[in-house]
Amino acid sequence: MTAWPWQLPPALAAPLAVQRIQLELLLEKTGPVRILSPIPFATPLAIVFHLKWASSLPLVWLGLFYAAVLLTYLRRRRLQARGPLQDHELSAVLRGRVRDIFLLGAMWGCAPWLLSAHRSVDGLLLISLFIIGAISLGSAIVSTHRQTIAAFSVPAAAGMVTACLWHGGLVGWVLAFCMALFLAMTLKWTFQQADLLAQSLTVRFEKEDLARRLAQQVELVEHANREKSRFLASASHDLRQPLHAISLFTSVLERARLDADSARTVARLGHSVRVLNQSLDTMLDISRLDAGAVQPRLEPLRVHDLFLALSHTFSGSAQARDLQIRFRAPGDLAVVSDAQLLTRLLGNLIDNAIKYTRCGGVLVAARSGAPAAREGWVCFEVIDTGIGIAAEHQQRVFDEFYQLANPQRDRAHGLGIGLSIVKRLSGLLEHPIALVSAPQRGTRCRVWVRRAAALDAPRAADTGRAPAEQPLPRHVLVIDDEPVGREALALLLSSCGCTVYPAGDLGQARQLLDRHPIEAVVSDFRLPGDGNGLEHLLALRRASPHLRTLLVTGETAPQRIADIKASGVPYLHKPVRAQQLMDALAGAAVAPPAM
Numbered sequence: 001m002t003a004w005p006w007q008l009p010p011a012l013a014a015p016l017a018v019q020r021i022q023l024e025l026l027l028e029k030t031g032p033v034r035i036l037s038p039i040p041f042a043t044p045l046a047i048v049f050h051l052k053w054a055s056s057l058p059l060v061w062l063g064l065f066y067a068a069v070l071l072t073y074l075r076r077r078r079l080q081a082r083g084p085l086q087d088h089e090l091s092a093v094l095r096g097r098v099r100d101i102f103l104l105g106a107m108w109g110c111a112p113w114l115l116s117a118h119r120s121v122d123g124l125l126l127i128s129l130f131i132i133g134a135i136s137l138g139s140a141i142v143s144t145h146r147q148t149i150a151a152f153s154v155p156a157a158a159g160m161v162t163a164c165l166w167h168g169g170l171v172g173w174v175l176a177f178c179m180a181l182f183l184a185m186t187l188k189w190t191f192q193q194a195d196l197l198a199q200s201l202t203v204r205f206e207k208e209d210l211a212r213r214l215a216q217q218v219e220l221v222e223h224a225n226r227e228k229s230r231f232l233a234s235a236s237h238d239l240r241q242p243l244h245a246i247s248l249f250t251s252v253l254e255r256a257r258l259d260a261d262s263a264r265t266v267a268r269l270g271h272s273v274r275v276l277n278q279s280l281d282t283m284l285d286i287s288r289l290d291a292g293a294v295q296p297r298l299e300p301l302r303v304h305d306l307f308l309a310l311s312h313t314f315s316g317s318a319q320a321r322d323l324q325i326r327f328r329a330p331g332d333l334a335v336v337s338d339a340q341l342l343t344r345l346l347g348n349l350i351d352n353a354i355k356y357t358r359c360g361g362v363l364v365a366a367r368s369g370a371p372a373a374r375e376g377w378v379c380f381e382v383i384d385t386g387i388g389i390a391a392e393h394q395q396r397v398f399d400e401f402y403q404l405a406n407p408q409r410d411r412a413h414g415l416g417i418g419l420s421i422v423k424r425l426s427g428l429l430e431h432p433i434a435l436v437s438a439p440q441r442g443t444r445c446r447v448w449v450r451r452a453a454a455l456d457a458p459r460a461a462d463t464g465r466a467p468a469e470q471p472l473p474r475h476v477l478v479i480d481d482e483p484v485g486r487e488a489l490a491l492l493l494s495s496c497g498c499t500v501y502p503a504g505d506l507g508q509a510r511q512l513l514d515r516h517p518i519e520a521v522v523s524d525f526r527l528p529g530d531g532n533g534l535e536h537l538l539a540l541r542r543a544s545p546h547l548r549t550l551l552v553t554g555e556t557a558p559q560r561i562a563d564i565k566a567s568g569v570p571y572l573h574k575p576v577r578a579q580q581l582m583d584a585l586a587g588a589a590v591a592p593p594a595m
Contacts, residue, residue, distance in 0.1 A: 061114035105152035109159025157183035240554035244574035248488035251578030296338035300452040324361030334452040353384035360385030389437040473519035480524040525553035
């Protein structure tokens with residue numbers, strides 16, 4: 001179809017859109033060839049009647065017919081050259097085309113009056129054949145618009161009907177009736193086609209408008225999600241900076257000789273710092289999962305090893321609440337999953353069970369072939385004797401910040417994000433979950449994980465002691481542009497017997513490296529000037545392979561974390577705990593990173 005200069009704007013309302021397309025189709029179907037096509041039929045018809053009755057009226061009709069065709073053609077060309085139409089002009093232009101088509105229909109309606117002045121039966125029959133053909137062809141051409149169909153067909157047929165009625169007689173009456181019946185049937189069929197087209201166009205544009213608005217809403221949601229992730233990442237980094245310094249200063253105080261009251265105060269301060277850090281980590285996990293920054297690495301895992309790690313993590317908290325916690329699984333059972341993510345998923349379920357169980361205990365089991373298990377799957381179950389969950393709340397407990405029996409938002413019950421993370425990890429790992437619970441009867445959470453072939457037990461050499469860690473380096477260079485963080489880190493390392501050389505930027509760091517026997521470098525990721533701490537540490541490792549390097553960062557952006565991991569440089573997330581820092585420095589890698 002020819003592309004007209006007024007193509008449909010995407011945001012156009014449905015009625016205007018239908019009018020615009022109807023006008024476009026009407027102009028397309030009434031092109032020059034089709035407008036001029038009646039001339040070869042009208043010309044011989046007029047000549048025949050002129051020669052037979054020696055009347056000038058047929059020539060008058062032919063001249064009027066030519067004029068009507070020429071006028072319609074010129075108006076169409078002018079409309080095409082006019083350029084894009086405004087929305088408010090559509091109705092007027094469409095009415096103008098209806099008038100042009102009406103003029104052509106009226107010319108055919110005048111044919112029986114001007115061609116056959118004597119109203120002979122032969123003449124009327126011949127003219128009726130031409131008019132029937134013109135109505136059939138014309139109504140098909142303009143069938144996209146109801147008013148245009150009627151504007152052409154009705155005057156063309158009306159002239160023939162009135163001429164037959166004027167002639168009278170049986171033939172005249174029958175011919176008039178047949179012409180009227182033909183007109184009625186033609187209008188019915190062509191109107192149905194026009195209505196069907198209008199309805200189809202309306203539905204089409206409504207769907208397009210709905211799809212457009214849906215796309216806009218999706219874009220808004222995605223933009224809001226990106227902004228939320230960016231805000232959480234920025235807020236997390238900005239909050240971790242002072243929290244990192246507080247954590248280090250607290251560690252220094254914990255190592256100092258204090259009286260009993262001061263020691264208790266410092267211990268409470270350290271606990272508060274750890275709780276705040278845990279909250280930041282939890283919100284960060286939600287942000288990273290929503291942003292698609294977490295990608296699972298599936299591998300065969302021994303359930304026994306998984307349960308052993310979970311037992312070490314949660315036995316203490318269960319004992320502190322006088323609860324029993326038991327782990328049960330066949331010794332050779334193995335699954336296919338991501339070790340870290342599956343541990344987090346099950347750990348959140350266990351942690352939630354412990355928090356909401358006042359007496360009794362928690363059972364963590366894994367079984368294959370049980371009624372609850374599916375073929376080829378292992379069913380993990382976390383069963384507690386806690387307060388239970390009513391049926392109307394069992395779906396909402398997986399929403400963020402939704403907690404039962406905690407209207408006062410007691411921090412001991414967490415933030416209400418743990419099960420939300422479970423839901424996201426379940427979808428990410430494709431591990432279906434189910435929850436069965438009743439108030440005061442406990443809760444049973446099930447997680448299905450695909451089964452793997454049994455794995456060999458670890459060799460004796462693999463289960464032996466790890467190589468002894470190296471002692472702490474004696475001379476440590478600390479690079480951090482934050483004075484408080486730099487001072488806190490230097491104070492902690494000094495309390496551990498290290499000689500610390502603090503630097504606020506890379507220039508100072510290079511000078512200190514040249515002047516002192518530096519054995520280890522601890523650097524923040526964000527540094528002033530060009531480059532960052534990671535790039536500087538990589539350059540140092542290439543130039544001095546004997547140096548121990550450690551990156552300390554508050555970054556949470558997925559791409560930056562991926563870059564840090566890929567570099568091979570040991571790193572810690574802020575806020576850093578004292579023992580975590582000591583362990584990292586003692587075991588910091590000194591080999592150059594893999595290229």
